[in-house]
Amino acid sequence: MSSSPHDNSVLQAPPALFDNSYARLPPQFFAEQAPTPVAAPQLIKFNAALARELGLDAEALERDGAAIFSGNKLLPGSEPIAMAYAGHQFGGFVPQLGDGRAILLGEIIDRSGKRRDIQLKGAGQTRFSRRGDGRAALGPVLREYIVSEAMHALGIPTTRALAAVSTGEPVYRERVLPGAVFTRVAASHIRVGTFQFFAARGDTDSVRILADYVIDRHYPEIKDRQNRYLTLLEAVSDRQAALIARWLHVGFIHGVMNTDNMTISGETIDYGPCAFMDHYNAATVFSSIDQQGRYAYANQPGIGQWNIARLGETLLPLIDPSEDVAVDLANAVLKAYGERFQTPWLAGMRAKIGLVAEEDGDLDLIQALLALMQQQEAxxxxxxxxxxxxxxxxxxxxxxxxxxxxxxxxxxxxxxWRERLSRDPQAPAERAQAMRSVNPAFIPRNHRIEQAIEAAIEDGDFSLFEALLTVLAKPYEDQPAFAPYAEPPQPAERVLQTFCGT
Incomplete structure (x- = not known):
């Protein structure tokens, strides 16, 4: 076997699995960038079930996973690139961000015919790294693995975890930490910030190329619409509103809803300082960098609308030649966003309290419960x-x-509530089963994640990490053997802040 750091001979998977369409876009969309090899990679976790879903040779990947998922050996047909994008970060615009520590290995067509990105995070410096080292620490890699797979099991659109690898090299943050690389799978990594990158440069031609690419890849059903760019804005708005509603249903707080962390596909991406609420409070913030509470739990729908407005700005020249007409059309989409969010949110909340039929007073009943939960710290x-x-x-x-x-x-x-249920048609057992299917018994409790990370970093012990993955794979089942994982933290265990990890 060759010792070349980027040897393609190991993986027994046909090159035809790769079809790297993004790498065929014009050169301003990305920078060609091979991963930087690491010293002593070791495979921490490999998602064999996801690999098989992708149509990959799971056995070969598991056998050679340390080299492959660290970036030391490239998959056959891989054309590694770092993607260009910009973004509003906490409301302030940064005209150039890009993949500073992530490298897109390429795209495959999975067993269901869907195109999926395979990306390494922590794979070394790129043209967009600025002053960063391009690496990832072990803690954030384990956090993203746990939470992304938990979100998938909860039924929420999300990027997926294919593998986690330790690098055998240190990374330097506030203290020296073990390095790691995370392998992420996504419908794509195109963000609102990708559109902003070109719009900020006045490059309307590239905005159009990107919009057409997104339509072909994610929204082919709108390709022949009379105003497909306006329809694209509506479609992305629909998906994002529905996604954020799902976040609220399970108490999820993203923590960094910057425009560079908002996908065009409608998947949850970038699990940095994310967290799940313990006791209910609409103003809950965990992120250490969100000093003003911009991305607090209850602010997330409004931020989603704000981000859609930023996407709309980039599409104005495509929506109509007249700026005034384009603004009016885009504003109509933004005005409809509230209903786009409220409809799935209210439907989901009805289901959470066991309602099937719809009545006008349901919103008041739900809000009364949430107010009581907040007051009583439930x-x-x-x-x-x-x-x-x-x-x-x-x-x-x-x-x-x-x-x-x-x-x-x-x-x-x-x-x-009982009076309202008396007018709803379900039998008690049927209602309870339906409620259990939308109200998880298990979520990624922040203190449990921190315990798993600490054990891995301090002792090289991944047993808590594995236990979390096991229980979170079936969040809607009672799982008596894991009953303690359903419990909220004791006062001394409470996690008050989460960190970005970059």
Whole structure:
């Protein structure tokens, strides 16, 4: 076997699996960039099930995964590139960002006929690294692996984790940490910020090329529409609004909803300082860099709309030759965003409290529960899961009420809820089962993630990481053997801040 750092001979997968369409775009869209080899890679985790879904040779990948997923050996047919993009970061525009530590190995057509990107994060410096080292620390790699796979199991559109590799090299942050590389799979890595990169340079031709590419890849059904660029804005708005509604349903807080972290495909991407709420509070912020609470839990729908507005600005020259007409058309899309979000959010919240039919007072009933949960510091996940049990049997009321500081405070709301259920057609067992299918028993609790990361960094112990992946693969099942993982943290275990990790 050759010892070349980028030897293609190892993987027994046909080059025909790769069809690198983004690498065929004009050169201003990316920089050719091979990964930088690392000293002593070791495979931490490999997602064999996802590999098979992608049509890859899982056995070969697992055998040679340390070299392949560290970037030391390239997959056959790979054309590694770093993508160019810009972005608004906490409201301030940065005209050039780009893949500063990520390298797109290429695209494959999976077994279902869908095009998927395979990307390495932490693979070394690129043209866009600025002063960064292009590397990733082990902690953020494990966090992204855990949370992205948990989101997938929860049924929320997301990038996926294919592998995690330790590099055998240190990275230098606030302290010296073990280095790692993460392999991410996505429908694509095109962001709002990708459009902004070209719009900021007045390069309308490249904006058009990118828009046409996105339509062909992600929205082929709109290709023949009379104003396909306006329809593209509507389609992206639809997907993002629905995605953020799903985040709120499970108490997820992204933490860095910058325009460079918002995909055009509608997948959740970039799990940096993300977190899941424990006790419910609409103003919850975990990210250490979000000092003003811009990306707090309840602000996420509005930020989604703000990001769509930034996408709309880049598309104005394509929407109509008249700027005034283009602005009016784009503004109409933005004005409709509230309903685009509210409809799936309200439908999901109805399902969470066991409602099938729709009534005008449902929103008030839901908001009253959320207000009570906030006032009484109820755990978001446990309260809804226990409500599902109560829907099946009145004997479970004590457990539900125990989720609140003052159990007696739940009685007025429960009376309203029972009265509303009396007009809904489901049988109790059927209702409870439906509620359990949308109210997870298990989420990636922040303290559990931190415990897994600490054990891996300090002791080289990945058993907590593996246990988390096991339980989070079936979030809607009770799993008695993992019951402690459903519990919120003790006061001393609470995680108050999460960090970006870059």
């Amino acid at each position: 755990d978001f996940t446990l309260a809804f899961r226990r409500l599902a049990a109560l829907a099946e049997s009145e004997a479970n009321e004590t457990a539900f009420a125990a989720s609140f500081k003052d159990p007696e405070s739940t009685k007025p709301w429960l009376a309203r």
